[in-house]
Amino acid sequence: MHCTKIVIIAMLITACTVVIGGCWGRTEVDDLALVMAIGLDKGEDNTVYVTLQIAVPRAVASGGAEGGGPSAGGGGAGASLITTMRGRSILGLVDMANTYIDRRLSFVHSKVLIVSEDLARQGLAPYVSELVRFHEIRRTMFLAVAKGTAREFLTENKPVLEQNPAKNLELLTLASRKAGLIPPSQINRFLVEMQSLAEEPLVILAGINKEQQSAKEQAEKQSEGDEKAKAGEGNSTSQPNIPINASDIRYLAGESPSIGGNPVELLGAAVFRGDKMVGEITGEEVRHVLYLRGTFKQGITVVRSTEADDRFVSADLRLARPTQIRIERDGDEFRIKVNVTLEGGLVGSQEDQDYTNPKALRAVEMKLAHEVEKGCKDIIRRAQTEFSSDIFGFGNKARHLTMTWNEWQDLKWSEKFPNADVKVTVQVELRRTGLLFKSPQPSAD
Amino acid sequence: MASNDKIGTREAVAATIYFLSTKLLISFPQHMAEIGQTAAWIVPAISFATATLGFLVIVALLRRYPGMNIVEASEKAGGPILGVIASLGYFLFFFATTVLLIREFSETVSTALLPRTPLSVIMGVFIIATLVATSMGPEAITRASLVGMPLIIGTLVLLNLLLLPQSNFDTIFPLFGPGIGKIVYGGVVHSGIAGEIMFLCIIAGQLDERHKVQRMGLTSLAVSAVFMIVSTLTYSAVFPYPLSLHIAYPGYESSTLVYMGRFLQRIEVAFVFLWVISACIHLALSGYTATVIIKDMLKLPSHKPLLPAFAILGFTLALVPSDVPQATYIDFMIVKTYGGLVLFAVPLILLLVSRLRGDHNTNRG
Numbered sequence: 001m002h003c004t005k006i007v008i009i010a011m012l013i014t015a016c017t018v019v020i021g022g023c024w025g026r027t028e029v030d031d032l033a034l035v036m037a038i039g040l041d042k043g044e045d046n047t048v049y050v051t052l053q054i055a056v057p058r059a060v061a062s063g064g065a066e067g068g069g070p071s072a073g074g075g076g077a078g079a080s081l082i083t084t085m086r087g088r089s090i091l092g093l094v095d096m097a098n099t100y101i102d103r104r105l106s107f108v109h110s111k112v113l114i115v116s117e118d119l120a121r122q123g124l125a126p127y128v129s130e131l132v133r134f135h136e137i138r139r140t141m142f143l144a145v146a147k148g149t150a151r152e153f154l155t156e157n158k159p160v161l162e163q164n165p166a167k168n169l170e171l172l173t174l175a176s177r178k179a180g181l182i183p184p185s186q187i188n189r190f191l192v193e194m195q196s197l198a199e200e201p202l203v204i205l206a207g208i209n210k211e212q213q214s215a216k217e218q219a220e221k222q223s224e225g226d227e228k229a230k231a232g233e234g235n236s237t238s239q240p241n242i243p244i245n246a247s248d249i250r251y252l253a254g255e256s257p258s259i260g261g262n263p264v265e266l267l268g269a270a271v272f273r274g275d276k277m278v279g280e281i282t283g284e285e286v287r288h289v290l291y292l293r294g295t296f297k298q299g300i301t302v303v304r305s306t307e308a309d310d311r312f313v314s315a316d317l318r319l320a321r322p323t324q325i326r327i328e329r330d331g332d333e334f335r336i337k338v339n340v341t342l343e344g345g346l347v348g349s350q351e352d353q354d355y356t357n358p359k360a361l362r363a364v365e366m367k368l369a370h371e372v373e374k375g376c377k378d379i380i381r382r383a384q385t386e387f388s389s390d391i392f393g394f395g396n397k398a399r400h401l402t403m404t405w406n407e408w409q410d411l412k413w414s415e416k417f418p419n420a421d422v423k424v425t426v427q428v429e430l431r432r433t434g435l436l437f438k439s440p441q442p443s444a445d
Numbered sequence: 446m447a448s449n450d451k452i453g454t455r456e457a458v459a460a461t462i463y464f465l466s467t468k469l470l471i472s473f474p475q476h477m478a479e480i481g482q483t484a485a486w487i488v489p490a491i492s493f494a495t496a497t498l499g500f501l502v503i504v505a506l507l508r509r510y511p512g513m514n515i516v517e518a519s520e521k522a523g524g525p526i527l528g529v530i531a532s533l534g535y536f537l538f539f540f541a542t543t544v545l546l547i548r549e550f551s552e553t554v555s556t557a558l559l560p561r562t563p564l565s566v567i568m569g570v571f572i573i574a575t576l577v578a579t580s581m582g583p584e585a586i587t588r589a590s591l592v593g594m595p596l597i598i599g600t601l602v603l604l605n606l607l608l609l610p611q612s613n614f615d616t617i618f619p620l621f622g623p624g625i626g627k628i629v630y631g632g633v634v635h636s637g638i639a640g641e642i643m644f645l646c647i648i649a650g651q652l653d654e655r656h657k658v659q660r661m662g663l664t665s666l667a668v669s670a671v672f673m674i675v676s677t678l679t680y681s682a683v684f685p686y687p688l689s690l691h692i693a694y695p696g697y698e699s700s701t702l703v704y705m706g707r708f709l710q711r712i713e714v715a716f717v718f719l720w721v722i723s724a725c726i727h728l729a730l731s732g733y734t735a736t737v738i739i740k741d742m743l744k745l746p747s748h749k750p751l752l753p754a755f756a757i758l759g760f761t762l763a764l765v766p767s768d769v770p771q772a773t774y775i776d777f778m779i780v781k782t783y784g785g786l787v788l789f790a791v792p793l794i795l796l797l798v799s800r801l802r803g804d805h806n807t808n809r810g
Binding site (some may be wrong): 012015016024025135138139140167170171174186188191192195196198393396397399400402403404405406407408 | 482483556557559560561562563566570573577611613615616618619620621622623624684685686687688698701702704706707710711
């Protein structure tokens with residue numbers, strides 16, 4: 001009996017070590033090709049172009065000096081391999097890719113799903129649904145809409161500071177999000193908002209900087225020996241002529257006033273109604289949406305000085321308390337009152353002001369509040385008239401007005417939102433003046 | 446016919462909480478959303494309240510027959526025929542629960558973690574673990590439950606906290622989902638989701654402090670109800686209705702959503718490890734309960750000779766549902782629906798019969 005027990009225990013331990021160790025489905029790490037980003041472009045005849053950005057581990061480890069392949073790009077020179085296929089189903093092409101990629105494709109570390117604007121306008125539901133059913137795809141993957149094609153975005157992505165393509169894509173998304181110039185946009189959030197009767201999706205907008213491209217073309221011309229352009233213009237033309245907008249953050253992806261560095265950028269957002277893209281908004285407008293949603297983290301807001309039109313004041317603001325949204329119903333009419341309270345401190349000022357004087361600080365607060373309020377009203381007007389899309393999630397508060405799901409469905413919020421009367425009040429409280437109370441000025445002489 | 450194993454009060458409460466709460470790790474929240482829509486979290490509250498009433502009826506029946514467990518008390522109160530039918534009902538509930546849980550847990554592991562491993566191998570591992578634990582007896586299983594209790598409490602609390610950034614509690618409105626009437630009906634009819642409370646009455650004969658069975662049961666029900674309600678509420682806030690209907694493995698999917706920046710993400714592996722341990726303990730508890738009912742019905746001295754037969758039967762029956770949706774449908778829409786009727790209504794009938802007959806056991810056990 002004692003012997004039998006020992007034999008049974010020994011058999012169990014052996015079975016456990018073999019089975020629990022995962023020998024059945026084992027895959028060595030160096031057998032895997034880790035897909036970092038998936039790009040989707042619209043093809044003809046209901047087909048889709050699938051672009052995969054695959055990390056080249058050896059090149060990542062050696063700082064991008066090695067590797068590459070059919071189309072190297074992203075994550076430093078040759079740190080990733082970019083390949084594009086055309087077919088009818090995204091996952092159907094995965095096996096096809098393995099006919100020319102020697103490692104098994106794995107999506108467990110995929111960070112970003114980038115779709116082209118064309119495909120986004122056609123509707124994303126079939127493709128996103130196809131992907132999230134697959135166990136290797138994480139719902140925390142970021143979702144972005146590329147102006148132009150997704151393939152172009154991935155091939156043009158040439159990070160300078162970061163060699164690891166996965167880290168580059170994640171950092172890029174997180175950095176812009178922290179500043180409130182792109183919305184939080186993960187696949188799960190898109191699915192939630194896409195199906196919701198109370199709110200609509202807002203997705204990161206991605207683009208390739210036009211200034212970068214024109215500067216590149218100019219540099220090429222110069223290298224060809226265009227002496228006239230070089231000699232005749234003097235110092236005034238040595239500075240690139242970068243067109244700017246009325247606000248420093250009122251830009252869409254691909255239009256930012258910058259040259260140098262990585263040409264790809266994430267800025268602004270694509271506005272959706274259901275699963276279809278219906279428009280795009282600038283980085284500044286995204287920030288106003290985030291104020292209204294109550295999800296704004298922190299960012300620098302610049303306003304014109306109250307004393308001189310060519311002077312500017314910068315304040316680092318954050319939400320002082322969650323944005324308050326109240327909805328009242330009067331028959332088929334809805335009145336929405338939104339109260340945004342921001343607080344923060346001055347971080348830069350070109351004014352000649354003594355901020356120890358409460359009036360001076362109060363004037364800046366009033367100016368900031370006025371600008372933010374105006375911005376909020378403008379984006380609400382656009383959302384109501386141009387997009388007919390509740391990207392603010394006001395509908396989530398309208399849900400409170402009903403008791404049952406049928407009542408809520410019958411309310412048809414998407415039809416009521418464009419006619420709702422929305423009133424926004426913004427308060428700004430500046431707590432700090434930065435490292436100075438008063439701006440240093442040159443002597444009178 | 447109780448075994449020599451003695452079960453302490455804390456161990457019994459821990460095991461019952463395990464038994465009642467582990468179903469959160471499979472498709473439970475999704476089924477609550479099917480019944481309660483945006484009011485999914487109210488359904489377990491009503492089900493647990495109904496189950497509490499049912500449990501008090503069972504305790505009242507047990508009190509008439511001191512020293513006996515519910516199987517023996519049912520036979521005594523209902524006579525050989527009604528008693529055996531009642532016990533067979535209890536057995537079917539626990540055996541079906543074991544079989545379907547083996548399939549559901551195995552499918553979760555197969556889909557989410559080990560897609561290349563054959564399902565039969567994963568099921569086989571679960572069955573071997575259940576077999577070993579069950580053969581060790583109730584004392585070992587309940588002690589393992591007590592040791593493992595911080596794990597399940599810790600993971601549930603941590604998961605709910607980590608999911609807060611992904612939650613939007615506005616989505617639990619409209620508050621009454623399909624309407625108050627439908628929620629109450631759904632909650633009462635699905636009281637079987639707390640049917641495992643019967644476990645305490647089946648091991649009643651082995652409890653150290655048998656006289657505290659009512660308090661143990663109420664404590665277990667209260668703690669488990671809080672877990673179920675809070676977790677379903679969080680699930681409804683993370684996956685709002687109607688998205689909540691589409692998630693096949695809510696516990697696993699929720700854990701994959703944890704994203705607190707670059708350094709705190711992909712933590713589901715830690716949860717899954719603990720959940721597999723919880724699943725094994727749950728399966729051991731339900732497997733033990735099912736075999737011990739048959740042991741008492743057949744008046745056998747030990748449940749151990751039954752184990753190999755039940756293991757093979759369980760393995761075979763677990764493969765009968767043709768797909769995952771069918772397995773979860775049978776579990777929640779049949780077993781957990783009609784199970785409540787068997788577990789709580791039958792003892793009520795037996796109690797009434799016993800009272801009418803003026804029947805009770807005078808032996809103080």
